[in-house]
Amino acid sequence: MALSPVPPPSSEWGSANERVLRASRSLGAVPVAGASPQGLQRRDLRLDGFRGLRLYASGSRVAREALNCALSLAEEAGLPLIVQVRLKWGDPMGIDLGELCSAASEFRGVPVVLSGVNYSENVELATAASRAPNICVDIAYHQGLLGVEFLVRRLGSKRVLFGTAYPLMYPECSVLKVLMARLSGSERYDVLCGNAERLLRLG
Amino acid sequence: MRLLEALERVRGRIVDVHSHVGSDQRFLLDGSPGRIVQVMDRYGIGVSLVSSTHSLLADFREGNRLALEAVREHPGRLLGLVAVNPHYGEEALEELRRYVGAGFVGVKLHPNYFKISVLDELTLRVLEEAERVGVPAMIHSYDGGVEVSRLAELFPDLTIVMYHMGGARWREGVERVRRFDNVYAEVSSSVADAGMVEAAVEALGYERVLFGTDMPYLDPAVSLGKVLGADISWEAKEAILCYNAEEVIGPRLREL
Numbered sequence: 001m002a003l004s005p006v007p008p009p010s011s012e013w014g015s016a017n018e019r020v021l022r023a024s025r026s027l028g029a030v031p032v033a034g035a036s037p038q039g040l041q042r043r044d045l046r047l048d049g050f051r052g053l054r055l056y057a058s059g060s061r062v063a064r065e066a067l068n069c070a071l072s073l074a075e076e077a078g079l080p081l082i083v084q085v086r087l088k089w090g091d092p093m094g095i096d097l098g099e100l101c102s103a104a105s106e107f108r109g110v111p112v113v114l115s116g117v118n119y120s121e122n123v124e125l126a127t128a129a130s131r132a133p134n135i136c137v138d139i140a141y142h143q144g145l146l147g148v149e150f151l152v153r154r155l156g157s158k159r160v161l162f163g164t165a166y167p168l169m170y171p172e173c174s175v176l177k178v179l180m181a182r183l184s185g186s187e188r189y190d191v192l193c194g195n196a197e198r199l200l201r202l203g
Numbered sequence: 204m205r206l207l208e209a210l211e212r213v214r215g216r217i218v219d220v221h222s223h224v225g226s227d228q229r230f231l232l233d234g235s236p237g238r239i240v241q242v243m244d245r246y247g248i249g250v251s252l253v254s255s256t257h258s259l260l261a262d263f264r265e266g267n268r269l270a271l272e273a274v275r276e277h278p279g280r281l282l283g284l285v286a287v288n289p290h291y292g293e294e295a296l297e298e299l300r301r302y303v304g305a306g307f308v309g310v311k312l313h314p315n316y317f318k319i320s321v322l323d324e325l326t327l328r329v330l331e332e333a334e335r336v337g338v339p340a341m342i343h344s345y346d347g348g349v350e351v352s353r354l355a356e357l358f359p360d361l362t363i364v365m366y367h368m369g370g371a372r373w374r375e376g377v378e379r380v381r382r383f384d385n386v387y388a389e390v391s392s393s394v395a396d397a398g399m400v401e402a403a404v405e406a407l408g409y410e411r412v413l414f415g416t417d418m419p420y421l422d423p424a425v426s427l428g429k430v431l432g433a434d435i436s437w438e439a440k441e442a443i444l445c446y447n448a449e450e451v452i453g454p455r456l457r458e459l
Contacts, residue, residue: 088371089370089371089392089393089394089396090370090371090372090394118393119230119232119393119420119421120230122230122231122232123229123230123231126231141393143393143395143421143422143425144230144232144420144421144422145232145233145234145242145418145419145420145421145422146242146422147422150231165395166397167397168396168397169395169396169397170395170396170397170428170429170432170433171428171432172206172427172428172429172431172432173395173424173425173427173428173429173432174424174428175206175428176206176210176424176427176428176431177422177424177425177428179206179207180245180246180424
């Protein structure tokens, strides 16, 4: 299980990330640092001990500079960048997926995981597949009909990751999406664990 | 009980009160009737109540014709909901009567798509007609149940299904309709916030909570995950998935 903080008030990201580190140790989870676009620009983020960086890009518009900053931080630290484009249902996405693809394509060594995308972004996701091969997708918020099969066919099974958004959402939804999808054994393995193991350098 | 084991226990008996036939190319979604029935089989859904996406996106009359065709192609699996655009006045009422006469089991209203309030005089006429011919009104609700609760006050004898439980404002949605016994909450939507089904059951009693999928927009895994993952009794889960729809649709379900 990869663990990130629920976004805290703006001044408390440091302590929220510390709590994630501690909780990950006691739970045997994989710690992922959280950051707001504003926090990234202060460049005071500590990434020691984390296996990934999650940028919360939900609600308010994220500038290209902040994206570039997140990508370059992830590149320096050798971590995947998880971009949370939607957190609370009903909030607007803070990021234009075309712009994100364009930024990601300039940092091809950084795996970029889109988290929070839904079926309403299917067309953009299909386009992203060819524009930025380092873009992957987490299925937690993708609620569309046969969405896991759609993503695997369009992006390839190596670029689709299992996620639940637990404890914010019912994890059973994501479990059923994958178990009921018509996938080969190796595709299902990639989605459920293989890809996360590779990107987060587990095991 | 494990998730797949639980799903197996209700296989073939699940009633989906909110689905569509027809595709939506804006999102690359295929909702042909054959595909919908295929997905129903995969998840063990016995019956789905369908309107046509064509009714929402292009022409409600053509959409109803397509829904009727789908229902006839898949007898016993699909039941029709007649979708009407209240702006068409008498023509909308005539459409409602015609399709209820042909066996459709409810009227579907999507005020956002038709750019009309459910409290508009034209919509009220549609609802009066639904009440007169004895079918429930299925109403898209993403406003925290504001409009549905006003309607419930105006139409105490009309059965109203609040699709999506009020949307992202589901907590307000179920609280607003708590006191109206004629209102049922249907659980589908992209929103899968932990605790939402428990809140609906607490506010309304499990007898007034209905299972729906909103295919082809949403995968049935979403609503099934919410209900099967909820911290409620098995009796409540089984009622929501399999039995409560009969209270709304009536004996048509037993005849299938």
